[in-house]
Amino acid sequence: MAASPEVRELFFDADAWAALRRLGEVRLPDAGDDVGDETVLAGLLADADVVVTGWGCAPLTSAVLAAAPRLRLLAHTGASVKPFVTADSFARGVRVTQAGEAMAYAVGEQALALTLALLHGLHRFDHALRTGVDWATAKAAPPRRELRGATVGVVGASRTGRCYLGLVRALGARVLVADPYLSDAEAATLGVERADLADLLGRSLVVSLHAPVLPETVGMIGARELALLPDGALLVNTARSALVDEAALLAALRTGRIDAALDVFDAEPLPVDHPLRRLPNVLLTPHEAAGTVGSRRRAADIVVAEVDRFLRGLPLRHEVRPADLDRTG
Structure with missing residues (x-):
């Protein structure tokens, strides 16, 4: 188990631990050992068949793999496996699985919560009252809108994107989706309209980002794209900060023309003196959209089930293959 005690406690309750231990011997790092250190990881995996990873684990470099000749499966408790897998690990035949599906609903639900908060101006009211302005000034927020009947643009028909669009559609929103991999048939099944990014930005009251970080998506929302948003538009980002040019976003927010809710940032932890913290038209959360107990x-249940399937020679349900990395963040 290449995860810190904090990560293990967050993910594995007593039942999950018992289920994992029934599958074989579970080896933990020694107290104080940092699994982000390749030497520590190599020692932990010396005769391991499976590694369960968490945040901060070192990648499977050639040196780590050389010290772990039996290793055949990496099972990650999170979604993106890019920090851990390498070309060497795939070449060595180490299979990879992950638990991103477990987090999709939580992220989609928080994106909905942020959307509703922005629409109803809760962030502006809270900021005004906490900073001591008078009652009448606090009440003088920009016009507030309802989700019912609003046009919502979803950038990325990922697992989280699909959870989010299902939730906002249930509350009466019209949904546009920009995703080059979404077919017309899938869009019809989801009850959404396909649109290119520029069209989506120009027509949406709310834009929610759910795309992976790929070479073609880094900085996909820059000054030009932000300028396409209508006055009073709302931007929600629970995906990755790299999708947005943060300097351009900050400049747009300073004009007061748009509002935003952000769960991800270029610098994490977000510096205490960061200008985003002082803007009344921004709602901030500390990269915790997926962090529900459920x-x-x-x-943890997905990881245990995947390890069990692997050990029994059954197909993995959440396997990540080399080609999949080109479409995942």
Whole structure:
């Protein structure tokens, strides 16, 4: 188990631990050992068949793999496996699985919560009252809107994107989706309209980002794209900060023309003096969209089930193959 005590406690309750231990010997790092250190990881995996990873684990470099000749499966408690897998690990035949599906609903639900908060101006009211302005000034927020009947643009028909669009559609929103991999048939099944990014930005009251970080998506929302948003538009980002040019977003927010809710940032932890913290038209959360109790427990259950399937020679349900990395963040 290449995860810190904090990560293990967050994900694995007593039942999940018992289920994992029934599958074989579970080896933990020694107290104080940092699994982000390749030497520590190599020692932990010396005769391991499976490694369960968490945040901060070192990648499977050639040196780590050389010290772990029996290793055949990496099972990650989170979604993105890019920090851990390498070309060497795939070449060596180490299979990879992950628990991203467990987090999709939690992220989708928080994106909905952020959407509703922005629409109803809760962030502006809270900021005004906490900073001591008078009652009448606090009440003088920009016009507030309802989700019912609003046009919502979803960038990325990922697992989280699909959970989010299902939730906002249930509350009466019209949904546009920009995703090059979404077919017309899938869009019809989801009850959404396909659109290119520029069209989506120009027509949406709310834009929620759910795309992976790929070469073609880094900085996909820059000054030009932000300028396409209508006055009073709302941007929600629970995906990755790399999707947005943060300097361009900050400049747009300073004009007061748009509002935003952000769970991800270029610098994490977000510096205490960061200008985003002082803007009344920004709602901030500390990269915790997926951090519900239910989400983490589901992730542990997925990991245990995948390890069990692997050991019994059954197909993995959440396997990540080399080609999949080109489409995942």
